[in-house]
Amino acid sequence: MTESLHTPPPAFTTPQFRRALDQCIHCGMCLQNCPTYVVLGKEADSPRGRIQLMRAVADGRIPLDGTFREHLDLCLSCLSCQTACPSGVNYGTLIDTVRLTLEETRTPGIIERFMRWLGLKQMMPHLNRLRFAAKLFRLYQLVGLQKLVRAINLLPKPLKAMEAILPPLPANHFDYSHPAPAIGEKRGTVAFFYGCLQDAFLGDVNKATIRVLQRNGFEVHFPLMQTCCGAAHLHTGDQTSARELARKNIDAFIQGNYDAIINNAGGCGAMLKEYAHLLADDPVYAEKAKQFASKVQDISEFLVSHLVHQPQGVIHARVTYSDSCHLRNVQKVIKQPRELLKLIPGIELVEMQSPDRCCGSAGVYNLMQVDTANDILDLRMQDIAATNADIIVTTNTGCHLQLIYGVRKAGLKARVMHLVELLDQSYKG
C-alpha cells in the first residue's frame, strides 16, 4: 500500500511535517466544521481528507499535481477544523507548508501573475495607491457605471467576483498625520494598525475605531511607516514578501512605547500575532517580532478589558454576530465581541446557527474559487436570514465585504457593520 510511485516534495518529508500528519487519528470530528465539506460533501474537501491526501503525497502514492492541488486549493484556511480537532492537529502549519510547496511548483498564467503583481505587490503595501483606487471606484459608483456594469453582466468571472464585493465607498479618508488625542482623562497610549483594504474600502470602520478608543481615554498613534500585514501574501504562498512586510511593520511600531497595538480586522490581527512565528529564524528580528506580537490586540479584546464608559445610546435592533474565522480560530477571540454587543442598550443579540462557519471570503478565496465561495456564502446567508437580524456584525475586512455582497445576493434588508461602528453609534447617542 505504501508503494512509492512519485517523489515527494522535500517539505513533505521533514520529521516535523510527518509528526503533524501523525497527530491526525482520522476520527472525522472535523467534517461538519469544514465549510467546503458541508457544501461539496466530498471527503477530499474535508480536513481529514486533505490530511490523508497530504499523507499520500508524502508517501509518494500520489503526485502533487492534479487531484491533490485541486482539492488543497479549495481549502479556505479558516481553521475551523483546528478548533474542532480533539487531537490538537496543527492544521494551520500543515496547510501553510503545503501552500508554499504548491506555489513553488506551479506556473500561474500571465493574467493571474499580472493580477497578483498588481494586487499584492503594487497595491496592498501602498495605502495611497489603494485610497486613490477607492476614489476611482467611488466615482464609478456615483456616475452610475456600476449599475450599468452589473446590468450588462459581461465581466469575466474573476473580475465579476471582484466587482461584486465592492462596498459603497467612503467619501473621504482619515488623516493619520497626527495622533488622535484622548477624550476626557487620558488613560494610556495605543498604536493603531489601520491596515490596507480596511482603510481604503471601509474607512468608516477605522474612523469609528479611533473615536471609540479616544472616548475611552486613549491617545491613538498612527506609525506612518506601517504597511499591509502580509497575510494575503503568506496564504498565497509568497513567504518572502510576507516576511518583508512583517519586518517593515515591526520597524514601524517597535520604537513607540505603546500600551497595545490595536487592529480591527480578524485576519490582519491573526497575521500580526503570527509574526513571532514567521520570523522565528530571523536573527535580527526574532526577538523584536516576539515583543511586537505580544502587544497586538484585536479592538474587541482590548475594549473588553479597557472600557471605562458604557455606551449609552439606545439602538433598537436585532443583531447577529458573524465570527471572523481568524479572529475566532486563530486569535481565539470569541466571547469578547459578543460581550461588547450586549453592552449596547436596545440591542437584541441573536446567535445564528453555526456562527463559526466561514462566509467564503477567506482572503482572496472568493476571487479564486468563485463557485465554491458562492455556495459557502449562500449557506451562510441562510443561517443569517433565519435570525431575522436587522444588523449583521462582523470584525474583519474580507468578511465585511463578502457579507455586504451576500446581503445583496440573498435579497436581505440587513445592514453589515463592524462591531466598533455599532459601539461608536451608541456612544454618539
Added chain:
Amino acid sequence: MLTQDKLKSLTQIITKHQLITDPAEMVVYEMDATWERGMPDAVVFPQSVEQVSRLVRWAAEHRIPIIARGAGTGLSGGAVADKGGIILEFSKFDHVLELDEAGRSVVCQAGVINQTLDTLVKTKGLYYPPDPASGRSATIGGNIAENAGGPHCFKYGVTSNYVTGLDIVLADGRFVRLGGRAFDYPEYDLTGLLIGSEGTLGLVTTMYARLIRNPVGVKTMMAAFDSVEAAGRAVSAIIAAGLIPATMEMLDQRVMQIVEDYVHVGLPVHAGAMLIIEVDGFAASLDAQMNEVVEVLTRHGAFDLRIAQTAEERDQIWYGRKSAAGAYARIAPERLMVDCTVPRSRIAETLHAINEICARHNLMVGYIFHAGDGNMHPSIPYVPSDKDQVARAWQACEEIMHAAVARDGSITGEHGVGIEKREWMSFMCDGAELAAMQDIKDIFDPHNLLNPGKIFPSQKPPLERIAPLAAVPRDEFVPQSAQEAAAGLAALAQANQKISINRKCAGAITLSTRALNRIVKYAPEDLYITVGAGITLDEIQTFLAKDGWQVPFVSPWRKMTIGGIIATNLNSPQRMRYGAVRDAMLCAKVALTDGRLVRAGRVVVKNVAGYDLPKVFVGSYGTLGLLTEVTLKIIPKPRAQKTLIVALDDLHQGLALGQRLLRVAFTASAMVLTKGAASPYVLAYTAEGYPHDVEAELDEVRTLLRDARVSETSSPTGTEMWRDLLGNISSDALIVRTGVAPKDGARFVAAQATRLERGAYLVDIANGLTYAIASFRNVDDAQAWVAALRQPALAMGGYAIVMQMPDVWRDAIDRWGYRPDALDLMQKLKAKWDPAGFLNPGEFIV
C-alpha cells in the same frame, strides 16, 4: 478494477459528478476512523432512492460488492472496502423529511448528521437520545448500521430503542419498508435485525423514529475514588438504590492524567478513578436526585465531589471527558480503542484482567467506561512503525476479547464487528448462533454483495445439532429443559408432526412450556433476570417485587407466560415510558425444528456483535422457533405514581386534550382515553418516577387542563385501566388492535367513532394504538366490523389485527389483514428455520 464497459453502464445511472474513479482521490475513501484499509473501485454519491436501487441492481448484475458509507467515522472498519467494490456515499441523503411535534416522531434520510437531528428536534422540545461520541459528524445511517449508543444509554437506551421503521434497498435493488410510523406492525421485526447489521443486509435510505420529551433540566457532577473497584462499587450501589442517572461515565487515573495534561480542567489526577454522573428531570427533582447520588457515593468512598453549578462548569466536565480520545494522540500516533461490554458488576474484575494482559505484553492502557452499561473502552497507544508493539497490541486486544466473553460479555458494545473483530466473533458465538446469523445474511443477500466479508469469521465453529428424542412425543409434549425441547422439536419435525405451542389445535401436538418455568438467574446488580419461557408474568413480578424491581411488562391475562408476551409482542400503554418488549429482551435461547439450540444476545444492554437475533422472535407468534429461556431487563418500581383522571362529555374534546398533553409527557407512563362510568369518557394520565418529577409534571398537566373536571387517584393507572378492560371481557368477544402513527391516532379515532362506539374501546394515545372490543351474533357482522376498522387504518399506513375472537370464526376472519412489504423475506426466514411449517401452523401471516 472496473472495465470501461462497466463504467459506461454506471454513468447511465448517475452523472459523472456523482462518481469518483480517480485513484488519487479515492485514497481518502480507503479508510474510516480505524487503521483498516481497503481501496474501492469507485465511489458514487446517489441522490435518490431510485438511483440507489438502480445502482444496486447494476452491482448485482455485475457481481460487484456495494459498501454503504456515511461519514466514515466508524471504529471497526465497517465502511472500508477491503474486498474492493463500489462505495455508496450517503452524504446527499441529508434531509429531515418530517418532524412531528404532536406525535413525537421524526422521519429522516440516512445521511442526516446525528447532531443535526438532535439539534433540530430540541428546537421543538424533543429529544433523540442516541449520542455517540462521533455524533458531530456521524450519519444516522451509520448509527443504524452500528446500533449506536453513547453516554446516555444507561437511562435512554440505544438506536434500536427509538427506530420504528426503515426504508431500505435490498440486495436485488428492491425498495421495501420495514415497520413504519406506527408501532408493533404484525411482521417479524426485520427493522430490529437491520439495526446493527453493518450494511450487510440492506441499504438504509430513511429512518422512522420515535422521540421523547427533552429533559427540562440536568445536573452534572464528578467524584473521585481511590480505585476503579471503589468507583465500580459506587456505580452498583447507585443502581441498587433504584436511581437512574442519565449517565455514569468512569475514567481511570491514567486517562485522567493524559486528559489533564492536555486540557487542564481540574480532573482529580491524584485519585484512582473518577465518575461523571448526570441526573436529569424537572428542576424541582434535580437537587433531590443529586443529593441522593452524593449520599450513596460518599458512603462508597467518594471524595472531591464537584457538582457543576453553571452551564460552563458542566461543559468543562464534559470537555474533559470528551477530550479523552484525542488526548491519546499526544502519547502515540495511534491507539487501539478496544470496545467490549461486561455485566456492570464485573467491571472491576475485567479491568484487573485487562491490566494483567497489557502488563504482560508491556503495553500502556487507560480506560474510559460507560460504567452504567458495563461498556469499557480500554485504549492502548502504539506507534505504527513499531511492528513488534503493533503485534503485541493486537494480541492483547484478542486476549481482552476472551476476558470479556468469559464474563458473559460481548466483544463489542457499540463500535461494531466490521473488519477488526470478525475473526473474534467465534470467541463469542457458537456454531448455532453464527449459523443463524448466516441464515439471515443468505436470505437478505444471497450473492454476498452487501459489504461482503464483514461481521463473519472466515472459519466458523462447527454447528452442533441436538439429536432428536428417540421417542417421538405423542399427545402433549412438556419439555423439562431447553435441550429436551430442541430434541423433541427435532423428533416431531422428523415425524412430520405439526406442533402447536401452549394451545390446542386439531391435527397438531401441543407443546407446553409449563415445565420451563424456572427463574434461572436473578442479577439485580446487573439489572437483568433470566427465566424459563413458560413462567407467568405474575410469577416474575411477584418474585421481583420483594426487592423493589419489576420487568416493564403488563398483561391483561394473569396466566400469560413470558414466552407468550414476547411471541405476541404484547405492549401495554406504559411502553411510552419503558419501551416495548423488543427493548427489554436482552437474550433468548431458542429451539429450532432442526435440532439447533440457538443462544441469541447477551446479558448486557449494549451488544452489537453480529445481528440482533432476539428481536426477530418478538412478535413472531412462535412460528420461527420455540423460546425456551429469555433474559429481560429489570427496572426499579417507581417511587411515586399518580394518575389524573379527567372526566369528559365529548370524545373529540378528549382526543384534542390527549394531543396537547403528549407534549408534556416526560415521566408519563400512560395516557389513555376510554369510556367512563361517571362521565361518558375519561382520560387517564399516569406519571411515575421520582416524586418531585411526578409532581412537577402533573402540575404542568393541570395547567393545560385548566377548568376540566380532574380527580387524582393512585389506582387505577392508565395501564391498569387497559389491563382491566382487556382482561375482563368474555372470551366470545372480539378484540381488535389498530395501530397508526401516534400523530394520526386522534384523527383515526375521531373518524371511526361510530364503529368504536359499537362496544368498549380504549385509546392508547401516546402509542397510536386503539383497542376495540365488541361482541357479535354472527360472523358476517363481525367480519364487516373488523374490515371497517381495518380499511382506514391501512389507508393511514397502519394496521388492524384481531387479538381475540371466538375459535370457530378463525377461518372466516382474517386476523392480520396486512401484507408486509418484506413478506417474501419473512417467508424465506420461516422456510430456513421451519421449512415444513410445523411450528404454530396458521398462527401468523407467513
